[in-house]
Amino acid sequence: MSALPAHDALLSLRGLTTVFPTRHGEVRAADGVDLDVRPGECLGVVGESGSGKTVTFLSVLDLVRRPGRIEAGTIVFDGRDLRRLPPEALRAIRGRDIAMTMQDALTALNPAFTVGAQIAEVLEAHGRATGRSALDRAVQLLEQVGVPDPARRVGVYPHQLSGGLRQRAMIAAALACQPRLLIADEPTTALDVTIQAQVLDLIADMRQRLGMSVVLITHDLGIVAERCDRVVVMYAGQVVESGPTRQVIGAPAHPYTAGLLASMPRLNQTRAAIRPIEGQIPDPARLPPGCRFEPRCPRRRSECLQPVPMRDIVRAERAFGARAVRCVLAGAAP
Ligand SMILES: Nc1ncnc2c1ncn2[C@@H]1O[C@H](COP(=O)(O)OP(=O)(O)O)[C@@H](O)[C@H]1O
Numbered sequence: 650m651s652a653l654p655a656h657d658a659l660l661s662l663r664g665l666t667t668v669f670p671t672r673h674g675e676v677r678a679a680d681g682v683d684l685d686v687r688p689g690e691c692l693g694v695v696g697e698s699g700s701g702k703t704v705t706f707l708s709v710l711d712l713v714r715r716p717g718r719i720e721a722g723t724i725v726f727d728g729r730d731l732r733r734l735p736p737e738a739l740r741a742i743r744g745r746d747i748a749m750t751m752q753d754a755l756t757a758l759n760p761a762f763t764v765g766a767q768i769a770e771v772l773e774a775h776g777r778a779t780g781r782s783a784l785d786r787a788v789q790l791l792e793q794v795g796v797p798d799p800a801r802r803v804g805v806y807p808h809q810l811s812g813g814l815r816q817r818a819m820i821a822a823a824l825a826c827q828p829r830l831l832i833a834d835e836p837t838t839a840l841d842v843t844i845q846a847q848v849l850d851l852i853a854d855m856r857q858r859l860g861m862s863v864v865l866i867t868h869d870l871g872i873v874a875e876r877c878d879r880v881v882v883m884y885a886g887q888v889v890e891s892g893p894t895r896q897v898i899g900a901p902a903h904p905y906t907a908g909l910l911a912s913m914p915r916l917n918q919t920r921a922a923i924r925p926i927e928g929q930i931p932d933p934a935r936l937p938p939g940c941r942f943e944p945r946c947p948r949r950r951s952e953c954l955q956p957v958p959m960r961d962i963v964r965a966e967r968a969f970g971a972r973a974v975r976c977v978l979a980g981a982a983p
């Protein structure tokens with residue numbers, strides 16, 4: 650991938666590095682992340698818990714809590730470097746052009762305000778509606794996201810909704826200003842399987858209707874396989890593989906991606922062969938010096954003890970088809 654932001658991308662991250670001070674020194678939760686989100690696409694961002702997915706996208710919206718901070722990198726949205734914008738300009742973009750739904754709707758929504766008040770607040774903050782008309786619009790939005798009896802639900806508190814309805818209400822708030830990019834952080838992790846499919850259908854439907862791009866953050870490669878055009882695989886704060894979903898899942902280039910695939914029941918034909926990746930994601934305060942997956946990798950060799958750069962394996966004419974991997978085993982682009 651080029652070191653420069655992609656000119657055809659809606660969102661382009663280059664070298665994004667976000668750190669947290671800890672007792673063992675600074676931890677790089679996102680460490681040099683490069684990725685692009687193209688107009689209208691659904692990009693999957695996948696990796697085990699702790700791989701830096703959430704931190705990467707909280708950084709995009711400048712929502713990393715102190716003492717965490719963005720240390721380096723560029724975040725270009727629609728041609729503008731968000732890190733160089735004054736805070737008011739970024740606030741205007743957040744919620745209006747880029748919206749994010751959080752992993753845990755119960756803590757993301759404010760328990761002290763009704764669902765309707767929280768949706769209305771988004772509309773009011775961006776000058777889209779005020780007072781009664783903002784609440785009317787909130788009812789419409791709840792209806793659009795499939796909340797039954799929206800005229801009543803608009804007046805309830807988040808804890809009075811089921812997990813699935815809460816996730817829908819949060820999506821309604823995120824879609825209130827018809828953003829160009831929706832970042833959905835593990836939208837279905839807390840939900841049971843049938844509700845999961847409904848929420849993913851809703852996001853797909855709204856993506857089509859609004860023509861927006863979607864970043865779907867998940868630890869479930871099965872969801873990526875079903876829902877995403879392209880995928881970025883993260884491990885220990887770094888991108889380790891990226892490319893069109895079908896190609897990455899059809900022939901994973903990184904042993905970590907292959908490991909994720911082998912541990913996914915839905916993608917695995919023979920149930921007997923399902924095996925979780927052995928070992929654990931490394932302690933971010935004590936990362937391996939070379940490839941971060943090396944200690945767990947069934948194919949490790951001596952070169953893996955040196956840092957491994959991201960390499961193009963398909964340098965497509967159209968960036969959509971490009972594939973890249975951070976592994977010494979993969980051949981360089983011809
Ligand atoms: N508030 C925080 N304080 C210290 N470290 C953090 C904080 N938030 C995240 N991290 C670090 O960043 C890593 C990645 O976190 P996160 O982005 O939430 O992972 P993911 O979303 O992939 O599960 C965590 O394992 C942790 O080491």
Ligand SMILES: [Mg+2]
Nearest residue numbers: 702703704752
């Ligand atoms: Mg997360």
